[in-house]
Amino acid sequence: MAALAVCVAASGAVAPIAAGHAQAAAQPTVCGEVFFLGARGSGQQQEGVADSSSPNFDSRTGFGPQVYQLYEKMKAGLGGRNLQSQALVYPAESVDVLKPTATQRTAIATALGKRGPARAAAIAAVIGDWRVSNLATYIGGLQIGVDAAYTTLTLRARSCPNERLVLAGYSQGAMVMHRLLNRLKDNAGRSILNRVDGVGLVADGDRVRNTEAVFLLGDPPSSHAGNGVASYFHLYNRDIPVEVGNLTVNICDRNDPVCDFRGLWTLQNSGHASEIHSGYTNGASLERAAKLLAAQVVRVPAPRVPAQVIGMVGQPLSLQLNANVVQGATLEWRVPSPYYLPDGLTMTTAGLIKGTPMSAFNGTTRVAVRAKYRGKFSAWIPADLTWAISAPSPVPNQPLMVTAFDTGIAGLGVFTPAATGKDGTLYFGASWDCPGWVCEDPWSSGDYGLLGVDPTTGQVTKKWRLPSGIKGATGQALAPVFDETGGAWIATTTGLARFSATGQVATLTLESDSEAIGAIGLAGLPDGTMWVWPYSTKLPQMLRLHSDGTTKPLTIPDGLSMYPSSYVDPAGTLWTTATPPVGGNRYLAAISLTGQVSTYPLPDWAISNCIAYPTPIVVGVVGSRVVLSGAQPRAIGCDDKPGAVFDIKDQTFIQTMSSPWTHSELGPDGRLWFANLNGCDSIGCGVARWDPQTKAIDATLGVDAYMRPGRASDGSMWVSEYSQSLMHDVLVRYSLPQ
The missing domain is CATH 2.60.40.60 (Cadherins)
Structure with missing residues (x-):
């Protein structure tokens, strides 16, 4: 959000600070939620005034009385926010130098006594001399102040990059802040300008006619046509940036010689005008400006x-x-x-x-x-x-705690990894009432649906069936995806089905040429939408499904085919693998929430039949490292190494695993957990873990685990394993010992 600006002008008779003192801008050590940078006005003391009975009292802040009162009144309205402050170090010439000298007053009287062109020429000469002799001295320290303010904010941004900013100045201090805003806009300071929530400009000598400032205050205020002394003489003709116009409070009393300069009239009435300029303290305008500033600051979280x-x-x-x-x-x-x-x-x-x-x-x-x-x-x-x-320190061959749960359901086939619902229940896509592996056939007589399991007891608590005649898609596509209301979606042979939290089912049909089309993949996203892979060459290969049931196709570059098994990271980016239309190396594909597709070529990736799945599956993403399962780099050789870790920054494979196991999941202990798809072997049956640091594998003995592991909320890993004796699947929990 842009800044709210307030400008104040001041006067005094104290000698200016030496220019050499203006170069220092100390880097802060304490960051606040809000940082207030104040610039004192003309002739006010850099070291401040401690005497509370003095009209210039500012509690030795170096703000000057006008900015100090603005600061104190604003602070009271910030609701306890951590406020840090600093007075700008720069020379601020006294406004007294604007008063015409005795010689100049005589010249003014002489000029006014003339007639016609001679009078106009004489007046112009007087004003020209005043501009060179008086005004130039008054504004001589401005650029030093702008440089010092810019340096102060730049250095502070390094230490406190998230701090919100309030800028305030009076008289020359207001001109410093006015010019600082434009410098921030013009240079590499836009990131700083974007953090300004308030700017107070009081008696701004750079004020222009019809300024962008929305809040014009004064007692009484000058009109929109009022000109500051610098803009009157075209010494500085830039208004405040339009980005901060509706947030700027500009205080200027009518006939102030700094912010409402009126040419010869001001010079003739310099005494009265100077009195106006040295006011502003204890006025209603400062009170209102402080409230406006505070209100603007607290609207920003x-x-x-x-x-x-x-x-x-x-x-x-x-x-x-x-x-x-x-x-x-x-x-x-x-x-x-x-x-x-x-x-x-x-x-x-x-x-x-x-x-x-x-x-x-x-x-x-x-x-x-x-x-x-x-x-x-x-x-x-x-x-x-x-x-x-x-994470627990990886220990090679650390034993696992293994518990098997008999579901007691004859003919049960469980095909998906565990997915935890909003109620803490583990859900599996499954089929039942048909013998063994026949259930995997969508055209079998078995029923498909979701199985709900209590993760502490392993007992089946829910058994939700699809409507008659609708079959579930096989394998991973049956894995449930949960929407924001707790509904569970699965892919079917006719499209998609959604189970409510009470088990009520609704179906969504995907159609092509009036023909029902099944889905072979489904991935849920943090915003409640989903990616769907239709089982059809007539429909786009990926659709974005919204909560209202509408779909939008994904534009996929270069004719790539996106593999339907995927991983969604916490940012909502879907990671999968892709194959080119005419063969060649595989790609990693990252699809953002907005549908932007980024691809990363997998160098020298195996495309032979060395292993069961030559297309790799993304099972986890940690930083720039993508964990792949089910395939191998060709350079590693054809020895059934089922996975690798690929670094997308370096475009290199940094780890491989040496085991004939596939279907893996990134586990709670930072290791990859594998289920054995092809029966028992020399390493064992059931589930194994691979440590990417030591490259060691430990295995557990169990029955034939043939699906990818899934994780419960307590970190335990669950798989389905086929029991030869029971002739149906049992659920097995693997967990680290306590």
Whole structure:
């Protein structure tokens, strides 16, 4: 949001500070939520005045009395925000130098006694001499002040990049702030200008006719046609930036010789005019200006975030962010690009961060908040979050705790990883009432639907069927995706189905040429929409499904084919792999929430039949590293290594694993968990883990686990394993020992 500006002009008889003193601009050590930079007026003491009985009292702040009173009155309306302040160091010449000398007064009287062209020429000569001798001296320190203010804010931005700013000045100080605003707009200071929430300009000598400032105050105020002394003589003809016009408070009393210069009349009445200029203290205009400034500042939210967020991999985390803002405003939060939260965490627009961290993370990320007040939005205000997410130290061959649960459902086939619903229940896509693997055939006589399991007991608590005649898609496409209301979506042979929290089912048909089309992939996004892969060459290969049931096709570059098994990171970016239309190396594809597709070529990727799945599957993304399963780099050789870690920054493979296992999931301990698709082998059956640091694998003995693991909210990993004795699937929980 742009700044609110107020300008004040002052006078005094104190000698100016030496110019050499104006070069220092100390870098701050204490950051606040708001920083107030004040510039004293003409002739006021840099060191300030401590005597409270003095008309120039400013409690030794160096603000001067006008800016000091504005500061104190504004501070009272900030609602306890952490306010830091600094007085600008620069020479401020006394306004007394604007008074004509005895010689000049004589010249004025002589000029007024003439007639015709001679009179006009004489008056012009008098004013010209006054401009060169008096005005030039008065404004001589302005550029030093502008440079000092620019340096002060630039240095402070390095230490306090999120601080909001209020700028205020009186007389020459107002002119300094006026010119500073334009310099910030013209140069690399726009990021600073965007953080200004208030500027006070009192008796601004740079004021122009019909200024952009919306709030014109004074006692009485000068008219819109009023000219500052510098603009009157065309020494500076730029108004304040239009970006801050509706936020600027400009105080100027009528006939003030600095902000409302009226040519010869001002020179003739210099005594009275100087008295006007040296006023402004204890006036209604300052009181109102301070309230306007404070009101503008508190409309911008001040984030309240913890110094550090501490969590543990595999342990649920919930954090409500807050911000100080004016009563009646509503807040909206987001994670700005290119930042992201630790893997496994998401943030709602209400500022609730929740989820289960999937990997260790020690670092800083950024969030942003804005306020809506009386129909208007503030700027996005950033806040940095420092994280300390730790994980158990990887120990090779660390044993796993394995518990098998018999569902007691004959002919059960479970095909998907566990997905946790809003009620904490684990949901699996499944079929039942048909023998064994026959259930996987969509045209079998078995029923398809969702199986709900209590994660603590392993007991089946929900068994929701699809309507008669509708079959579920096979494999991973049956994995449920949850919308914002808790509804669970799965892919079917005719489109999509949604189960409500009570098990009521509704179907959505995908059609092409009046023919029902099935879906082979489904991925949920943080905003409640979903990506859908239709099972048809007549429809676009990916559709964006919105909550109202409408769909929008995704434009995919270069004829790439997007693999329907994918991973969605906390920022809502979908990661998958893609194949070119005529063969060649595979690609990583990242699809943003806005539908922007970015591709990263996978160099020298295997396209032979060395392993079961030559197309890799994205199973996790941590920073710039993408974990792939189900394929291998060709350079590694054809020895059934089923996965790799690819760094998109360096475009290199940095890890590979040496096990014939596929279908993996990034686990709560920072390792990859694998389910064995092809039966038992020399390593074992069931689930194994791969440590990307030591490249070691530990295995557990179990039955034949054939689906990708899924994670419960407590960090345990669940898979379905086929029991030869029971002739149906059992559910097996793998967890780290306590």
